Amino acid sequence: MLEITDLTHSYGDHTVLEKTSLTVPDGELVSIVGPSGCGKSTLLRCVAGLISPVGGRVVLDGTPIDGVPDGLAVVFQDYSRSLLPWLTVRDNVALPLRRRGGSKAERRAAAEEALSSVGLHGAGRRYPWQLSGGMQQRVAIARALAYRPSLLLMDEPFGSVDAQTREDLEDLVLKVHRDEGMTILLVTHDIDESVYVGDRVVVLGRDPGGIRAELEVKLPSPRDQISTRADPDFVRLRTEVSRLVRGAGALEVPSEAAAEPQKESEPREEDTEET
Amino acid sequence: MRFTRPALGAVGAVGAFGLAELVTRTGLVDNEYVPPASTVLWRAVRMCGDTEFLTQVGGTVRVWLTGLALATAAAVALGLVLSAAPWLNRAARLVVELLRPIPSIALIPLAVLTFSTAAKSETSLVFYAATWPILINTLYALRDVDPVAKDTLRAFGFGTVPILLRVSLPSAAPFVLTGVRIAASVGLVVVVSTELVAGTGEGIGGFLMQSQSGGGQPDYMLAGAVWAGVLGLLATGVFAAVERRAFRWHGAGTEAEA
Numbered sequence: 001m002l003e004i005t006d007l008t009h010s011y012g013d014h015t016v017l018e019k020t021s022l023t024v025p026d027g028e029l030v031s032i033v034g035p036s037g038c039g040k041s042t043l044l045r046c047v048a049g050l051i052s053p054v055g056g057r058v059v060l061d062g063t064p065i066d067g068v069p070d071g072l073a074v075v076f077q078d079y080s081r082s083l084l085p086w087l088t089v090r091d092n093v094a095l096p097l098r099r100r101g102g103s104k105a106e107r108r109a110a111a112e113e114a115l116s117s118v119g120l121h122g123a124g125r126r127y128p129w130q131l132s133g134g135m136q137q138r139v140a141i142a143r144a145l146a147y148r149p150s151l152l153l154m155d156e157p158f159g160s161v162d163a164q165t166r167e168d169l170e171d172l173v174l175k176v177h178r179d180e181g182m183t184i185l186l187v188t189h190d191i192d193e194s195v196y197v198g199d200r201v202v203v204l205g206r207d208p209g210g211i212r213a214e215l216e217v218k219l220p221s222p223r224d225q226i227s228t229r230a231d232p233d234f235v236r237l238r239t240e241v242s243r244l245v246r247g248a249g250a251l252e253v254p255s256e257a258a259a260e261p262q263k264e265s266e267p268r269e270e271d272t273e274e275t
Numbered sequence: 276m277r278f279t280r281p282a283l284g285a286v287g288a289v290g291a292f293g294l295a296e297l298v299t300r301t302g303l304v305d306n307e308y309v310p311p312a313s314t315v316l317w318r319a320v321r322m323c324g325d326t327e328f329l330t331q332v333g334g335t336v337r338v339w340l341t342g343l344a345l346a347t348a349a350a351v352a353l354g355l356v357l358s359a360a361p362w363l364n365r366a367a368r369l370v371v372e373l374l375r376p377i378p379s380i381a382l383i384p385l386a387v388l389t390f391s392t393a394a395k396s397e398t399s400l401v402f403y404a405a406t407w408p409i410l411i412n413t414l415y416a417l418r419d420v421d422p423v424a425k426d427t428l429r430a431f432g433f434g435t436v437p438i439l440l441r442v443s444l445p446s447a448a449p450f451v452l453t454g455v456r457i458a459a460s461v462g463l464v465v466v467v468s469t470e471l472v473a474g475t476g477e478g479i480g481g482f483l484m485q486s487q488s489g490g491g492q493p494d495y496m497l498a499g500a501v502w503a504g505v506l507g508l509l510a511t512g513v514f515a516a517v518e519r520r521a522f523r524w525h526g527a528g529t530e531a532e533a
Contacts, residue, residue, distance in 0.1 A: 048430050074430040081423035085524035086445050095441070096431035127524060147431065 008055035018208035031194035034204030073144035077156040083128040090124030114146035134165030319498035335478035342401025354413030379404040405458035412454030416447035456514040
């Protein structure tokens with residue numbers, strides 16, 4: 001169980017998250033969606049213990065997060081920067097397992113197994129830069145899986161791959177979630193994606209950053225790229241999320257989010273930090 | 276490209292040689308002091324069999340490589356410490372910028388006074404001169420280590436030192452090696468100059484001194500200089516080969532395979 005209470009964070013004068021609270025039960029896949037600059041990545045980084053929030057707290061399985069918690073894995077958008085180019089694919093996947101102990105042979109076997117589970121059987125001896133973008137992101141996912149995390153954080157994981165690969169990777173995450181049952185927080189700016197992969201969609205707004213709405217996604221599982229996206233429930237949900245993200249205001253949106261027109265072009269500190 | 280580059284290099288070398296030969300043969304310069312390029316080259320080739328000369332080259336190479344190795348170890352260690360402690364880095368900056376431009380040659384008297392043997396004082400000067408390029412490259416490389424790579428390992432629970440060893444150091448390595456390559460050229464200049472100035476008669480510099488004394492043997496002198504050049508060329512070649520093989524990943528970027 002992940003409990004986020006009154007989480008507040010700011011960069012300088014700019015408050016990106018204000019008193020944000022969210023509870024995620026074990027095994028749930030939560031999509032976090034919102035416009036750029038709404039603090040979605042900041043939220044994820046606070047949960048990962050990579051930054052200490054200005055206020056509020058994050059409690060994972062009863063333990064307050066102070067520094068990086070155990071059993072956590074993160075998949076970043078920028079796979080090419082997240083994978084280490086001087087290590088082979090297999091060694092990249094095996095590296096975090098050093099934290100778990102075990103012999104070199106065991107770590108390598110676990111890495112090969114994780115690679116097979118993401119459809120990269122036999123790619124272990126190659127180098128990340130010899131693979132396509134989609135394959136590199138699979139490696140990053142395999143690295144997270146091999147670690148057997150109880151909490152998997154994904155920060156816009158499919159933001160840098162082409163549309164077809166993106167769909168494949170969405171299905172891969174759904175399969176992983178079905179098989180392993182870990183809790184997953186997936187940050188995205190793609191509204192369709194948030195509904196397609198999520199058990200629940202959390203919509204974040206900005207100025208100030210915080211949760212605007214939470215929507216249960218009750219679409220049949222396993223989901224299918226063609227039939228699920230044609231499902232009337234899917235269409236209704238994605239329209240609702242879309243309205244919420246644009247701040248055009250469904251009825252349950254707090255008035256401040258609906259009233260404030262979005263300033264699209266204004267650069268955000270969070271954006272600059274991410275690049 | 277693979278064939279044209281060495282070929283062009285050969286064309287350049289032959290061209291330069293031909294030009295030098297032309298200048299010396301036509302009497303543009305006095306042959307007594309500047310013998311024809313072919314004579315110098317032939318002398319240089321024959322010196323391969325001269326054990327005394329080879330011993331002197333060996334002495335130069337030993338001093339050069341020892342100084343370079345010590346400088347590499349010290350500069351990388353210092354670079355790691357300085358980049359781990361930003362306040363220390365800022366405090367050291369001015370000192371580094373002050374010491375760096377001091378020509379090693381200016382320190383020869385000090386080195387000769389301080390160290391008991393010529394080899395030691397020469398090594399210390401190579402060390403001094405070679406440290407700066409390596410240190411500066413190490414500092415810049417460590418500053419530019421990708422934060423995403425570091426965050427990834429942090430999220431997997433790795434601490435500061437493991438991240439330093441597993442991410443920062445390997446990612447800085449190609450730049451450090453470039454620093455070592457620059458330092459190698461600087462170091463060679465320093466050894467030979469010190470040998471010349473200190474006048475102990477050792478090394479390539481010592482050989483050059485001997486060959487110009489008593490009327491002079493210009494072909495020996497120039498052949499010695501040619502060998503110094505060859506040493507520099509060899510060093511650059513070796514470093515470039517290491518860079519190509521060990522750091523194939525460097526600059527490979529996101530090059531996707533079809």
